[in-house]
Amino acid sequence: RPTTVVAIDGPAGAGKSTVAKLLADRLGFEFLDTGAMYRCVTLAMLRVPITPSETNALQQLASDLQIELSGSVVRMNGEDVSDAIRTPEVSQAIGGVADNILVREILSDLQRRWASGKRVVTEGRDQGSVVFQDSRCKVFLVASPEERARRRVADLAQRGIDADLQSVLDQQNARDLADYSRPVGALIKAPDAVEISTDGISMHQVVDKLERLVQARL
């Protein structure tokens, strides 16, 4: 079967996961959260522990790691790490993992194999620009920093974590800088991607837009 990919990229907090999941449900496609893969490698690294500067050990760790994604369940070497990969510790340490070019190659291969022969809505930073360059339907999802930080605070509150807006905004700025300036796999809008802002519109309205885009492009 041919592989069909809808690639959604954008900064943290723009609403990619929510939108990608809803869109996948509507279309009857599978959902691929590539950030979860980077989070798994980071969690494994923190557990050993090693630092990103130990590049050989980090690359070995990434290539040995068995990562399974199905729906929103994430397994690492058989263990359900769906919650463990979403802690602030993992989010803070992820930059050094995402900067490693070989780790990116390993995870990009895994993403392509995962999608092979399927119909997929994928989300990340480099899905349209690097991993699935051939995709006919690419979206670059953006929102203002304030809106994204407010959403992140609400998100954390739902999970029982109390966070203040300013510190979330500071962390977000740091992560944006890292994401936009990475030498390989930087967050960038592919030339053929459609940019959509999620400011001031509901996620369902965003999904409506995307559904029309998919119908026009696929």
Ligand code: C5P
């Ligand atoms: O999407 P999420 O916030 O879970 O991604 C966590 C981090 O993983 C991002 O900030 C980015 O550094 C990295 N990432 C990446 N490439 C992807 C997906 C995520 O570098 N395709």
